[in-house]
Amino acid sequence: MTSDLNVCLSPSLIPLYNVADHIVVIIDIFRATSSICFGIENGAAAIIPVSEVEECAAYREMGFDYLLAAERDGKVVDGFDFGNSPFSYTKEKVKGKTVVLTTTNGTHALHLSRSAKKIVIGSFLNLTALCNWLKTQDENILLVCAGWKNNFNLEDTLFAGAVVDQLKETGLKLDDAAIAANDLFQVGKNDINQYLKKTSHSERLKALGIEKDIEFCLQVDITTAIPVLDGERLVKLVG
Amino acid sequence: MTSDLNVCLSPSLIPLYNVADHIVVIIDIFRATSSICFGIENGAAAIIPVSEVEECAAYREMGFDYLLAAERDGKVVDGFDFGNSPFSYTKEKVKGKTVVLTTTNGTHALHLSRSAKKIVIGSFLNLTALCNWLKTQDENILLVCAGWKNNFNLEDTLFAGAVVDQLKETGLKLDDAAIAANDLFQVGKNDINQYLKKTSHSERLKALGIEKDIEFCLQVDITTAIPVLDGERLVKLVG
Numbered sequence: 149m150t151s152d153l154n155v156c157l158s159p160s161l162i163p164l165y166n167v168a169d170h171i172v173v174i175i176d177i178f179r180a181t182s183s184i185c186f187g188i189e190n191g192a193a194a195i196i197p198v199s200e201v202e203e204c205a206a207y208r209e210m211g212f213d214y215l216l217a218a219e220r221d222g223k224v225v226d227g228f229d230f231g232n233s234p235f236s237y238t239k240e241k242v243k244g245k246t247v248v249l250t251t252t253n254g255t256h257a258l259h260l261s262r263s264a265k266k267i268v269i270g271s272f273l274n275l276t277a278l279c280n281w282l283k284t285q286d287e288n289i290l291l292v293c294a295g296w297k298n299n300f301n302l303e304d305t306l307f308a309g310a311v312v313d314q315l316k317e318t319g320l321k322l323d324d325a326a327i328a329a330n331d332l333f334q335v336g337k338n339d340i341n342q343y344l345k346k347t348s349h350s351e352r353l354k355a356l357g358i359e360k361d362i363e364f365c366l367q368v369d370i371t372t373a374i375p376v377l378d379g380e381r382l383v384k385l386v387g
Numbered sequence: 388m389t390s391d392l393n394v395c396l397s398p399s400l401i402p403l404y405n406v407a408d409h410i411v412v413i414i415d416i417f418r419a420t421s422s423i424c425f426g427i428e429n430g431a432a433a434i435i436p437v438s439e440v441e442e443c444a445a446y447r448e449m450g451f452d453y454l455l456a457a458e459r460d461g462k463v464v465d466g467f468d469f470g471n472s473p474f475s476y477t478k479e480k481v482k483g484k485t486v487v488l489t490t491t492n493g494t495h496a497l498h499l500s501r502s503a504k505k506i507v508i509g510s511f512l513n514l515t516a517l518c519n520w521l522k523t524q525d526e527n528i529l530l531v532c533a534g535w536k537n538n539f540n541l542e543d544t545l546f547a548g549a550v551v552d553q554l555k556e557t558g559l560k561l562d563d564a565a566i567a568a569n570d571l572f573q574v575g576k577n578d579i580n581q582y583l584k585k586t587s588h589s590e591r592l593k594a595l596g597i598e599k600d601i602e603f604c605l606q607v608d609i610t611t612a613i614p615v616l617d618g619e620r621l622v623k624l625v626g
Contacts, residue, residue: 157396157397157539158396158400160399160400160403161397161399161400161537161538161539164399164536164537164538296563297403298400298403299400299403299563299564300396300400300563300564300567301563302563302566302567305567324535324538324539324540324541324586325538325539327541327585327586328539328541328544328567328571331570331571331574332567332570332571334574335570335573335574346566347563347566
């Protein structure tokens with residue numbers, strides 16, 4: 149039987165899919181899943197995504213030797229180790245460590261996808277490695293865009309389209325959202341940063357002063373690790 | 388202040404918008420809103436959209452002289468006057484009449500948009516008339532795609548993109564979904580029917596034997612009437 153390649157354009161739409169029947173890829177390009185890919189590539193033992201700064205803080209109180217990443221309005225919250233910039237997830241900082249990462253949209257998408265066969269993390273950083281692994285799986289695939297406040301956003305959709313682009317020749321059956329995501333990727337692929345500049349979200353990100361983060365997150369194939377959910381922890385997928 | 392032009396890609400996302408702050412355009416290209424535009428153009432006194440065949444039947448029991456349109460699996464339900472094919476909404480059949488139309492996706496989108504400043508109906512049939520009217524309104528606009536079973540579909544999104552295309556030079560502020568819809572329209576606009584053939588939905592519609600309906604629904608600017616919601620009835624917008 150032909151497997152499906154579906155794109156879920158926002159967490160609000162996750163309940164419409166039979167998640168238990170899919171491998172789920174969580175996508176939150178600016179910046180959670182990019183930072184997670186970079187951190188796992190750089191040897192972080194695990195990354196634990198949480199929704200709220202308070203949940204992140206709770207890990208400190210439990211006495212674990214975890215690095216705590218928490219941001220509000222683009223600034224590291226007082227008392228935390230760092231924020232969500234991928235530049236914080238270098239070898240020097242994260243190797244061998246467990247990081248607790250605060251990310252509202254990404255964590256929300258992840259929780260709603262709990263019943264999936266497997267949950268992995270995608271970003272432009274690990275695009276081809278992710279796709280090569282997906283090609284070896286004989287399963288339905290659901291690409292979940294974390295979006296923005298439960299709604300559609302362009303950057304996550306474009307990445308979903310990049311994945312569809314690599315997988316579409318394998319005979320998977322695409323739903324309408326997968327077709328749309330891929331067509332949008334074709335429109336934007338020659339200069340994704342430029343393409344995304346027309347979005348309102350881009351104004352918001354610019355206001356946060358994280359343009360360097362954005363450029364970083366749009367680099368293709370600079371990592372090969374695939375983060376996979378194991379309990380509450382994202383760890384490196386082994387073989 | 389700049390008004391917004393937002394595209395809501397599925398009824399599931401309607402709660403994310405402050406609908407009361409918008410003029411809403413309901414879009415259900417195959418075939419509800421196309422048939423409604425054609426029926427109102429052809430002099431139907433009113434069209435009442437309902438979700439279920441049973442609700443439609445209830446109107447007969449009330450003793451009104453209404454035409455009842457109800458379909459299941461692409462066939463007119465026994466005892467009803469006609470189905471959802473736009474070819475049923477000719478002058479000969481509907482002039483001066485009130486029609487009760489059964490449409491699950493469209494009615495659902497409409498009910499969730501109840502609190503809007505105004506609710507109008509869009510289709511390729513009345514595209515430019517609709518856009519010209521929208522241009523005269525100094526309000527936020529929300530284009531609501533009825534979609535398919537609460538999820539995204541390509542045909543409604545492409546039409547939303549066609550509206551964005553006509554309105555985008557007026558200085559309205561586009562959200563990410565409006566940008567995406569417009570870019571998809573640019574990809575598909577030279578042959579929308581051909582473009583939509585790659586969707587899985589198209590297979591479903593072909594199986595229903597309604598290819599002629601589809602061609603009909605993709606005709607641009609063959610009508611000028613704008614159906615508007617007045618209570619529970621869709622009537623012709625005056626002025």
